Amino acid sequence: MKAKFKTTCISCNGEINPGKEIAKDNSGKWVHKHCLTEAVELP
Numbered sequence: 001m002k003a004k005f006k007t008t009c010i011s012c013n014g015e016i017n018p019g020k021e022i023a024k025d026n027s028g029k030w031v032h033k034h035c036l037t038e039a040v041e042l043p
């Protein structure tokens, strides 16, 4: 989904601006979509 408001990615600590593709991690925190993919791929 796309971000509707400005928030912070807890994975990379970067800003998430409105309109960016985002996802929720296992604890329900917003992360960049590409950051979540990286997290899932970790062993």
Ligand SMILES: [Zn+2]
Binding pocket: 009, 010, 011, 012, 013, 014, 031, 032, 035
């Ligand atoms: Zn991120």
